[in-house]
Amino acid sequence: MRLNLLLVPLVTASCSVGSASQSVSVAPPESCLTGQIFSVGTDFAPATILRLDGGEEAHITGDRENRIRVLGGTVVTVCGELTTDARNVSTIEAQSFELRAVDGMTAYLGTLQEVDGGWQLNPERSGAPVPLSGVPEQLGEAEGSLVWVAGNWEDETFSVKSFGLMERS
The missing domain is CATH 2.40.50 (OB fold (Dihydrolipoamide Acetyltransferase, E2P))
Structure with a gap:
């Protein structure tokens, strides 16, 4: 029994190295992406997605996310810090945005x-x-x-x- 308790910190330490939620920067400090805005999720966990022409998607975060989410269905250019996590999910922390098109x-x-x-x-x-x-x-x-x-x-x-x-x- 005592031996098992001694192994717990070792197992915990070996499992905690690295995390799938860590972000790794893959772009210059400010990048701009243009695409269509989609509001997804639930009232309790809303998310805002920017879908690019090629089908790639970037999750939008930051102080401007709520204002951008209201523009669902429109084409917007979003500028900010672009990161990609270990699961290859792109996120852009919106520092600015510009509306480009509504209904074409x-x-x-x-x-x-x-x-x-x-x-x-x-x-x-x-x-x-x-x-x-x-x-x-x-x-x-x-x-x-x-x-x-x-x-x-x-x-x-x-x-x-x-x-x-x-x-x-």
Whole structure:
């Protein structure tokens, strides 16, 4: 009996070397990936997945994950630290992201602002304001809020065909 108790620490030590959950960095400090967003899991254990064109997937983590999860079904570029664990599961800790497309249409994310009787979207990331046309009354009521707009460029303005409210101001 005494011999068995002496072996327990030895067995425990030999089983604890290395872990499948350890992450090993495989990319530069900041990488950017573009793909479609999927919300998976349950209310108690939600997860956000970025599916790339080739079918590869990366789990999204970090402070921006919740905001990205709301954009399920859209095409987004996510930038951050990319790691792969021992089971070959990729994870990107989102430090920034940019909305690219909604339902196949070009899309932008930013704060809606009325300027000189017209509308513009001030991008969440750096960049010039996007002049908007075809802003429906319902979208106009969200002035000052974080919204996404999808549509196409016509002449010098972006024609809004679809929109969504991310955060009300």
